[in-house]
Structure formats: structure tokens, C-alpha cells
Amino acid sequence: MLDIELIRKKPEFVKERLSTRDKTLPDLIDEVLELDKRRRKILTELESLRAERNKKSKEIGLLKREGKDTSIIEKEVREIKERIDSLEEELREVQGKLRDLMLRVPNLPHESVPIGEDEEDNVEVRRWGEPRDFPFDPKPHWEIGEKLGVLDFERGARLSGSRFTVVRSWGAKLERALINFMLDLHTSKGYEEILPPHLVRPEILEGTGQLPKFEEDLYKCERDDLYLIPTAEVPLTNLFRGEILKEENLPIYMTAYTPCYRREAGSHGKDIRGIIRQHQFNKVELVKIVHPDTSYEELEKLTSDAEEVLKLLGLPYRVVELCTGDLGFSAAKTYDIEVWFPSQSRYREISSCSNCEDFQARRMNTRFKDSNGKNRFVHTLNGSGLAVGRTLAAILENYQREDGSVEVPEVLRDYMKADIIAPA
């Protein structure tokens, strides 16, 4: 959520920043300003009426103790009350509308974010590693996986429909090895390992920004009013919601492995083959809760912590900075890490690292007491470290050999207790 005071004081600035995302957003701000004005007008009037009522009610108490008649003054208060009631209803309506609107306004892009419309305008920041030269035609991961008996698409669909895959034998083992490897790496760098619930309340998703706008993308358990998490970012970031943290406890670093559940409502036809886009996939997530002064440094560190995974796995990648038009709803700035897929001869997203500044903190009401004793909103960051299914796919492709077997990356061999995955 944006700071309403900022919108009031610098509406043109806010509109200019939002228009870099989407030209229609400034209209929302005009609506916000209008509602805010109405809200304050009602509030001022309402408060002076309440003050009057409070004063007179106190008088009634005093008069009654003296045994005096209070019928006239009671009638006055009753009249005031009627006006209060109708103003309160008006206020509730305006405030509800305002809140709903505010929850649908995305974060302001940071000034350093390149202006652009879509992913075409993202800016490559750096590359690491050399894509391997294959003496044969590299196969896509789904072919390799099926041939090795590690990806079973047919039975996955039988159980749950399209975009569900069964991972078997050495594939399951590789997936587990990856999860352990990633968690071990991150915890060695000071991230606390967390095992959060996978089902959360609606207000939790509102806290991180998935609700109310992206309801369609979520799986919901209707009878219990709970949602399956689309990413561990959701429970981790919300962990301290409503709390006032101590400044000396910042920064907080957390990591978690969870499955992620996404309806992929808007992506019909995209990435139909393989395991790039699934309704359920594993991810190791990184979340930081930090002092506002340090959040951009922390973003750089977070991104390099995610990159470290790919370096150790020996997978070539590049880092791109998302342009304003491609930025996620809650993010002020985002780096995507894209890994090399030889069969497609291109880099594909495997991690997304964002600084949300105080956008989520405001929604969750997570604050800290600064050295002056003032309560301020924290900044929150999140990044994949990494998407495990895509990592597995990338390993299958980048480490494939002509005979259809796949070499196990060196750092995983102890976890796997194997050097090679060969057809059964």
C-alpha cells in the first residue's frame, strides 16, 4: 500500500511514477484523492459531533448524581446521536471504497528502474558462465526426463490434470538433493530456516499483495476460507505482521522450502511442454526484513546469494533488471535471474529478487522502533533461491550427454550418492 500522505502531498510525483508502469494508473490516484478528501471532511464533522456528545454525556452523569432532571439534555444527545449514526455510515462507505482502491494500487517503481513496457525492455545487468558447446543436438528437458524415467507427464495428468507432473526415482532424488543443497547454502550465510504453513488466511495474502487483485491466480479452500500459498514469500514476509520489532533485531534473514501452488490462470498455451510452468512446484525462498536505509544494499546481496546457487551448480545465467512495465505489483525494483536452456537457446527465469520497500510492511503493519523511539515501517525483500523444478530442468538440459544420460553437478554428488543419471 502506498502512503496516503505521500499521495496527498505529491500527487503529481506519484502519478508520474505509476504511469511508467501503466498509463491508466494515474486515474486511480485521482479517485483516491477525491475519496480521501471526502473522508476527511466527514471525519472532521463527525469528530466534532462526537466531542459534543462526549461532553454532554459526561454532564448527564454529573447531573444524575446530583439527582437533577436530565430529560432535556438527553434529548439533545439523542439528536446528536442520530447525526453521528448517519455520518458514521457515510464514513464507513467512503472508507471502504478508499481502502479497496488503495489495495489495488501497485508500488512505485524505484527511480533507478529502467522505463519500459514489457519484458522486451528489461535490461541485462551481467552474465555468468559460458553456455556449453554441444557436439550433438541438445534435447529439451522433457524428452530427457521421460527417457530417463524421471519425469512422468502422463501419470501426472492422470492424477491431477495438465501442468501436474510426477517426478520419479533419480529425478525425485535430484529434486530433494537440490532442496537440501540450497537450504544448506543459505543457512550457512545466516538465513534462518523456516517451515511455514502452506495454507493461509486471506489477510495474509493481502499483506504481501496477492489479494485482492490476483484472486484468480490462487487455489482456495472455500469451506475453511484458506488459500494455498503461491510462494513461501507469503508466510515468511507476514511472519512478523502487526509487530513492532526492535531495531537491533534487524535485519532478519529467512529461507524456506515449500511447494508453491498457482492456478496459472492467464497463461493458457504457454510452456505447455515440460516442467517450466506447473500448478505445483518446489521453491526455496529467501526473505529479508530490513531497516529502510539498507534495503537496496540488501537487494544486491540477496540477488548474489541466489546467483551463488547457480554458480555452484555450474549453470550459465544472466541477471536482468526488470523495466517499469514488467515489475510485479508489490515490487519497487526487481532483478530476475535467468538460466540457460540449451534446447531453446535462451535464458529463462529461475529467480526473481525484489525490494518491496515499505509497500508490504504498510499492508501488514510491520514496524520497528528506531533510535529516536519512533515507529517506522520496515522494508521487505524476497527472492527465489531458487525455483527447484526449473533448476532440475536446467540441470537435465545443461548436463545431458549424447547417450541420454545426465551428469550430476559436482556439488550434488554427495547428496545424490551418484555421479551420473542413466536410463534404467
Added chain:
RNA sequence: GGAGAGGUGGCCGAGUGGCCGAAGGCGGCCGCUUGCUAAGCGGCAGAGGGUUAACAGCCCUCCGAGGGUUCGAAUCCCUCCCUCUCCGCCA
């Protein structure tokens, strides 16, 4: 799932319709004093919002959340959430 108890400020805890934003204690901050592995005395201190040049003043709201009753609610009623105890069920 059934029966019961309860949710008050950083913590503990009083408060059953008006003088309660809330006693008291602990902890915290400031000052004084004594003079020493600390005590005593005095003072200050919650959050959000409106008004405003103002982190001055004034005002409003907040005693788990949301509704309601009442001239007036922490106190009465309803719904929900959470915690605890007992029973049942269960990996």
C-alpha cells in the same frame, strides 16, 4: 467434534455502565540524592487519526476483531478469531 475458562498498555495484573486511556507492580527513560557488585526519592513515558506552519495545543478512535444495546461501554448482548483445561478423534 463436545464441555468449560479466558483474551486489558513492553510484561504481570486490577477494573461489571459515567469521575477509566485505564489502579498497582515489574521493566524502561530522565533528574536528584546517597556513594557503590546497589538502593532511595521525584518526574516522564502507549498506538492510530483529524485540525495545523508545527513531533505546540485542541479533538476523535483504540482494553483480541467486527457488529449491536444505551444519553453514555473495557464493563451488557451477538458473531468471529485466538489461548488454556478436560473429554473424544488422530499422523
